[in-house]
Amino acid sequence: MQTLIISLTASLYALASIASATYYGYIVEHADNKNQTLFLMMIVMGITIVFFRWLFDLINQLIMVRFVGNIIYTIRQKMLQSLTSKQVFDFKKKKVSTYTSNLLNDVELVDRDAIEPYFDFVSQLVIVVISSFAVLYYQPIVFVVILIGTIGVFLIPMMMSQKLQQKQSVFSDESAHLTESASDILNGFETVKSTQSVNKFLIGFDQVNKQYTKAKISSGKWIMANHVTSGMLGMLVQYAAVLASIWFIMNGMITVGIMLTMVQTMNTLVFPLIDIFRLIPQIKSSKPIMDKIDALANVTALNLTTSDESLDFTKQIQLKNITITLDNQKILTDISLKLEHSKKYLLVGDSGSGKSTLAQLLSGFITDYEGRFLLDDQQLNNSEYLFNCVSYVSQTPYLFNQTIKQNIVMSQLFSESKLTKVLKQSSVSDFIQNDQQLDDELLQNGQNYSGGQRQRIAIARGLYQQKPLTVLDESLSGLNSKLAHHVESQLLSLPNTALVHITHHFDMSLINQYDSIIWIKNGQIKANQKPEKLLSNAEFQSFLKVKS
Numbered sequence: 001m002q003t004l005i006i007s008l009t010a011s012l013y014a015l016a017s018i019a020s021a022t023y024y025g026y027i028v029e030h031a032d033n034k035n036q037t038l039f040l041m042m043i044v045m046g047i048t049i050v051f052f053r054w055l056f057d058l059i060n061q062l063i064m065v066r067f068v069g070n071i072i073y074t075i076r077q078k079m080l081q082s083l084t085s086k087q088v089f090d091f092k093k094k095k096v097s098t099y100t101s102n103l104l105n106d107v108e109l110v111d112r113d114a115i116e117p118y119f120d121f122v123s124q125l126v127i128v129v130i131s132s133f134a135v136l137y138y139q140p141i142v143f144v145v146i147l148i149g150t151i152g153v154f155l156i157p158m159m160m161s162q163k164l165q166q167k168q169s170v171f172s173d174e175s176a177h178l179t180e181s182a183s184d185i186l187n188g189f190e191t192v193k194s195t196q197s198v199n200k201f202l203i204g205f206d207q208v209n210k211q212y213t214k215a216k217i218s219s220g221k222w223i224m225a226n227h228v229t230s231g232m233l234g235m236l237v238q239y240a241a242v243l244a245s246i247w248f249i250m251n252g253m254i255t256v257g258i259m260l261t262m263v264q265t266m267n268t269l270v271f272p273l274i275d276i277f278r279l280i281p282q283i284k285s286s287k288p289i290m291d292k293i294d295a296l297a298n299v300t301a302l303n304l305t306t307s308d309e310s311l312d313f314t315k316q317i318q319l320k321n322i323t324i325t326l327d328n329q330k331i332l333t334d335i336s337l338k339l340e341h342s343k344k345y346l347l348v349g350d351s352g353s354g355k356s357t358l359a360q361l362l363s364g365f366i367t368d369y370e371g372r373f374l375l376d377d378q379q380l381n382n383s384e385y386l387f388n389c390v391s392y393v394s395q396t397p398y399l400f401n402q403t404i405k406q407n408i409v410m411s412q413l414f415s416e417s418k419l420t421k422v423l424k425q426s427s428v429s430d431f432i433q434n435d436q437q438l439d440d441e442l443l444q445n446g447q448n449y450s451g452g453q454r455q456r457i458a459i460a461r462g463l464y465q466q467k468p469l470t471v472l473d474e475s476l477s478g479l480n481s482k483l484a485h486h487v488e489s490q491l492l493s494l495p496n497t498a499l500v501h502i503t504h505h506f507d508m509s510l511i512n513q514y515d516s517i518i519w520i521k522n523g524q525i526k527a528n529q530k531p532e533k534l535l536s537n538a539e540f541q542s543f544l545k546v547k548s
């Protein structure tokens with residue numbers, strides 16, 4: 001439809017251009033008529049033609065700008081939609097800065113090198129076709145000269161397109177590296193400064209920037225070479241056609257007026273042809289980037305089956321013989337575990353034993369596992385369904401560029417009483433001076449708050465979601481022991497929420513309130529017992545000693 005509208009406006013422009021060419025020939029033919037009325041009519045005709053030519057050109061360009069804008073908008077929306085429908089684990093296989101670069105830099109490249117040129121190409125093609133008919137009408141032989149010349153010279157830009165594609169692909173990769181390098185320095189700004197690594201990072205960035213600039217110049221050179229060569233080839237075709245016309249005049253076959261009309265019409269034909277020579281390789285060059293965008297924009301959206309929708313967690317979650325292998329390494333081996341509704345579990349183990357991996361499995365982030373995962377008594381087919389039942393609070397939570405209130409409520413319905421309750425349970429209320437503070441926008445990732453305060457906001461967020469299971473992964477590590485004690489005891493007293501709490505810091509005064517301690521060692525469950533029983537185990541005692 002868009003192509004059709006562009007073609008239509010381009011046709012009107014081409015017809016106005018041909019009228020203009022005919023007008024030139026006509027005024028030259030009638031220059032020695034000395035007729036005042038005819039002269040006035042010529043002025044009116046001239047102004048009318050110029051006006052319509054301008055009007056159709058303007059409409060064509062304005063429609064094109066609108067179409068291109070809308071297409072780019074749709075591509076970005078679709079890309080982000082598809083990205084967010086990725087499974088968490090798959091998403092993490094690439095760097096965030098790579099996605100950012102795809103979403104920003106690559107879309108810009110496609111805009112510049114494919115979408116705008118495409119509409120331009122359609123317009124020019126329509127103009128070429130219509131002008132060809134006009135030239136054919138005036139002098140078929142000149143048309144044949146243009147046709148042969150065009151086919152001949154068309155091969156050269158075509159030969160360039162392969163090279164252009166390769167250059168554009170390298171340029172896109174280098175754009176991603178540049179974004180990665182810049183975001184590394186900016187995200188790790190404190191560490192870069194405090195470790196006195198500014199120079200090291202600047203040198204690193206300098207190298208990446210050089211590579212990027214080299215790729216940009218290299219692709220720019222080829223684009224320009226393509227541009228200039230197309231222009232030169234177009235001129236060659238035009239010269240050949242003009243020479244043919246002159247030959248016809250010399251042989252008395254056409255008048256000077258007709259020749260002028262033809263030269264003008266040829267301009268309407270040859271300049272768009274030059275554009276076409278330039279546009280085809282340019283459009284082809286963006287194919288690798290279009291493929292990349294296509295791959296990103298075509299992730300299959302999450303599709304919960306009816307059986308998934310009826311899944312719920314009212315009694316228990318059961319893991320049966322679960323094994324998780326990452327990078328050919330078994331991280332969890334043959335895990336069998338039952339988590340009952342409303343019960344509280346402490347998950348402990350050495351660093352690297354697999355606690356976070358288990359937490360991520362329970363939270364729906366890991367989809368690739370052997371074994372069976374049962375919600376109540378039904379098999380879980382799609383891990384993302386767990387987002388309905390589980391609230392995950394990470395050790396290093398991300399706070400959005402929004403207010404504290406928005407960071408806590410997220411997409412749940414707002415309830416003042418619920419908010420007040422979770423603010424107290426998480427001890428966020430301790431550092432909130434007044435209600436206005438909840439509505440103040442946070443700095444990047446909540447940097448205007450301490451690590452412990454950020455963790456408490458994340459706990460409040462987790463509790464506000466009111467899911468049957470809350471998983472805390474070292475979420476109290478940034479709090480002092482008094483605060484951690486308060487929050488942990490609040491969590492332990494939640495009546496309708498099961499809790500899995502991963503920690504390296506044991507509050508011995510609360511440990512007996514857990515229903516069970518799950519002890520993981522080397523990716524396997526070493527014990528899953530009531531605290532009083534496990535605390536009497538000598539091996540566990542020595543594990544605790546090492547920890548304290």
Ligand SMILES: Nc1ncnc2c1ncn2[C@@H]1O[C@H](COP(=O)(O)OP(=O)(O)OP(=O)(O)O)[C@@H](O)[C@H]1O
Binds near residue numbers: 326331349351352
């Ligand atoms: N995406 C991954 N790809 C490959 N290996 C991974 C991945 N994530 C974790 N691992 C490995 O799995 C093992 C268990 O990691 P996990 O984070 O679950 O341990 P943990 O018990 O939570 O440790 P800590 O207490 O230090 O946080 C580690 O050896 C880690 O290197």
